[in-house]
Amino acid sequence: MADLAIGVNELDFAYAQLNGVEPRAVLEKVTLNLPKGSRCLLVGSNGAGKSTLLQILAGKRLTRSNAQVLGQNVFFQTPPGVTYLGTEWAANPVVRSDLEVSHFLDSIGGYRYKERRDRLLDILDVDLSWHMHEVSDGERRRVQIVSGLMAPWDVLLLDEVTVDLDVLVRSRLLDFLVQETRERNATILYATHIFDGLDSFPTHLCHLQLGTTIAPSPLEWPLNLEQAGAREAVPEEVRARMDDPNRTGSKLLEVALHWLVEDKQKRIEKEVREGGKQKRGARGQGETTNSEDFYKKYDYSAGR
Numbered sequence: 407m408a409d410l411a412i413g414v415n416e417l418d419f420a421y422a423q424l425n426g427v428e429p430r431a432v433l434e435k436v437t438l439n440l441p442k443g444s445r446c447l448l449v450g451s452n453g454a455g456k457s458t459l460l461q462i463l464a465g466k467r468l469t470r471s472n473a474q475v476l477g478q479n480v481f482f483q484t485p486p487g488v489t490y491l492g493t494e495w496a497a498n499p500v501v502r503s504d505l506e507v508s509h510f511l512d513s514i515g516g517y518r519y520k521e522r523r524d525r526l527l528d529i530l531d532v533d534l535s536w537h538m539h540e541v542s543d544g545e546r547r548r549v550q551i552v553s554g555l556m557a558p559w560d561v562l563l564l565d566e567v568t569v570d571l572d573v574l575v576r577s578r579l580l581d582f583l584v585q586e587t588r589e590r591n592a593t594i595l596y597a598t599h600i601f602d603g604l605d606s607f608p609t610h611l612c613h614l615q616l617g618t619t620i621a622p623s624p625l626e627w628p629l630n631l632e633q634a635g636a637r638e639a640v641p642e643e644v645r646a647r648m649d650d651p652n653r654t655g656s657k658l659l660e661v662a663l664h665w666l667v668e669d670k671q672k673r674i675e676k677e678v679r680e681g682g683k684q685k686r687g688a689r690g691q692g693e694t695t696n697s698e699d700f701y702k703k704y705d706y707s708a709g710r
């Protein structure tokens with residue numbers, strides 16, 4: 407469909423495994439159709455596949471499945487106008503070297519987008535004379551966000567990059583992003599675990615559970631009970647907690663907590679189905695880890 411920014415249908419993905427081990431499926435039957443101008447939060451537990459999906463959409467991981475961004479199949483070509491911001495950027499030695507921020511931004515074409523660059527420098531409160539080896543993690547993150555957002559983008563794929571920002575900068579950045587989607591019809595897919603202060607940000611939510619999207623994908627936000635599947639996705643008891651005036655967290659947090667509890671339950675059921683028992687957490691009575699077995703052999707005090 408022409409007005410879709412992201413069109414993913416029944417997408418599968420497995421990371422290739424070395425040493426003859428079979429590839430392990432990480433994404434299965436992922437479906438997400440996002441209209442242009444939307445802001446969608448990707449919600450799921452650690453390891454659900456959020457980063458993998460964002461990387462596929464950014465053209466960083468190849469899949470033969472059908473993943474369209476701005477009308478093009480990302481397996482063949484990532485269209486221009488797609489920006490991906492992930493946490494791994496900060497680990498690159500280049501952005502930890504003695505490099506002045508003004509030089510860094512110029513080196514990646516900041517002078518071409520002077521107006522947007524200056525606006526972002528104000529929003530992210532960045533000092534152009536900072537040196538990248540002398541800044542804090544949050545300050546480095548702010549520079550990354552300025553560098554990533556200064557060229558106009560049509561689709562923004564954000565992987566938890568607001569995590570180390572202080573709340574003032576984060577809130578001003580979110581306002582900027584909302585404005586970008588409203589004024590330029592740009593689209594945002596944002597994976598995060600921090601729901602505080604986000605209630606009014608998304609237009610949609612996508613629940614990724616153990617590598618599979620749960621219908622409806624996306625779910626409209628604020629919740630629209632007329633949308634098919636919305637009542638099942640957010641059952642009545644969760645809606646009651648959302649409407650409770652004594653609620654302490656955000657409405658979004660209520661939904662996310664409900665989904666994460668469900669995800670954990672499903673994961674445990676899967677572990678028991680496949681291996682006969684729950685895999686995570688403390689071992690049962692009498693069970694030991696490999697290293698406990700190993701060190702016991704050398705524990706001379708054990709027999710005393």
Ligand SMILES: Nc1ncnc2c1ncn2[C@@H]1O[C@H](COP(=O)(O)OP(=O)(O)OP(=O)(O)O)[C@@H](O)[C@H]1O
Pocket residue numbers: 421432450451452453454455456457458459
């Ligand atoms: N390079 C890799 N090779 C093999 N498996 C991987 C690789 N990267 C991630 N995985 C596995 O893929 C699954 C999904 O990982 P992914 O990073 O996409 O999850 P996520 O939802 O982004 O998690 P988090 O919230 O912790 O960032 C995990 O089980 C992870 O162990």
